[in-house]
Amino acid sequence: MIPANFEYHRPSSVDEAISLLTRYGDEGRLLAGGHSLIPLMKTRLAAPSHLIDIQAIDDLKQVGEAGGELTLGALVTQAELIASETVADTCPILREAALLIADPQVRYCGTVGGNVANGDPGNDMPALMMCLGARYALQGPDGEREVAARDYYEAAYFTAINEDEVLTEVRIPVPAAGHGYAYSKMKRKVGDYATAATAVVLTLKGGKCASASIALTNVGQTPLFAEAAGQALVGSAVDGKAIAAAVAAAEQIADPVSDMRGPPDFRRHVAGVMTQRAIETALSRAKGG
Amino acid sequence: MAKMHIEMTVNGRSVDGLAEPRMLLIHFLRERLGLTGAHIGCETSHCGACTVDLNGQSVKSCTVFVAQANGAEVSTIEGMAPAGELHAIQEGFTQEHGLQCGFCTPGMIMRTYRLLQENPDPTEEEIRVGLSGNICRCTGYQNIVKAVRYAAEKMNAAKEAAE
């Protein structure tokens, strides 16, 4: 398990990282926590000749909240996300999902930026970010642009980022106070990627669902924003009939491949079960205040 | 490609050497420094046998390039009993039969060390979750949980006595 050789760089600013990316083009690759990239390099599915380690860029390590927006620097780790009071207070679904990723050792290393930028449909944060309506800040030689999480994923490992860009920050509109949320994930064991998982955020007004957002992990080439599933709940009392309609809409867009987690029909079924559980949990949390 | 000059502090001692940046931290520790306590179980980031402490966090040293650890502080199982007397965690594992073949034990102990730094009085569930990245094929985990509780109690009693 020896990866191909590479030259190692450790820039101390985003600008320096961008100029290295610009210089090395498709020979260069960013390294954050390394817990997706290093396994790929060991099996030589990736063999960058220049590795640009961004661990020393302190500007990318902040969690902030202002004006109804939660900002997560790209290098915030899953462990920091779990420990953050700001995250727990404003957007607790992030903590719930982070706790379902891998194990403690991996979570000390794995970063938010690496998880969302990676483009592996097995990663848990991307569907979550679609559910939350997050935007990614991408910085390149010509400055910054924003891409919505819902527009970012094109196919497995293909995303909207350019070769010379760094994802610097994830920007999340803070969900309304009293919202209900849940991330339900079926996995075979600790450290496994999802057989299927569903993120749900919803709000109630006068006993009726005022808004609902649903997204699915690892049941397609990309994470999936299940718009119709969310719409099936809006305006309803989130009763059995509405939930069944949402589950059917989620199953309809799920298009999983067959892998060691099971054949497509089974995984599509699990996506439905996870969707139902996540809606029920989110509903009871919204009712509980 | 050029080798890199690597410097780090391992178990309180400054070490340096030349290495290809792609060398994994576990290989540097075992092959360059002769610290063979941390084991290679899977080499695929799953088993936790290679767990060491890196800048105050437990990491799987098979999933860290030595270049990333350049300048870091590392602790391994060899650093746990510098005076020749067992650390409370090591004592717990022996007293509570927390090991059989011992292959997972260096990783278990290093992970337990960091867990108890962060949470000095963990419940059984917190121990199981805290050690969920470390696999043991022998013990069935019951006695590992007891060993961690033993160590926590001993370390907390020592702390109280010192206060």
Ligand SMILES: Cc1cc2nc3c(=O)[nH]c(=O)nc-3n(C[C@H](O)[C@H](O)[C@H](O)COP(=O)(O)OP(=O)(O)OC[C@H]3O[C@@H](n4cnc5c(N)ncnc54)[C@H](O)[C@@H]3O)c2cc1C
């Ligand atoms: C045993 C194991 C189990 C795991 N289980 C899960 C799981 O259940 N769910 C899950 O979601 N993840 C899981 N992971 C993956 C883990 O969460 C990764 O750490 C994470 O996906 C990637 O984060 P990273 O910081 O390690 O990124 P890296 O591995 O460093 O990078 C991943 C990719 O993103 C790119 N990249 C990194 N940062 C940036 C940036 N700021 N801008 C642009 N591109 C960037 C890199 O170039 C690379 O292509 C698991 C990993 C292991 C080893």
Ligand code: FES
């Ligand atoms: S050898 Fe590193 S996790 Fe198994």
Ligand code: FES
């Ligand atoms: S004691 Fe044998 S693997 Fe744990």
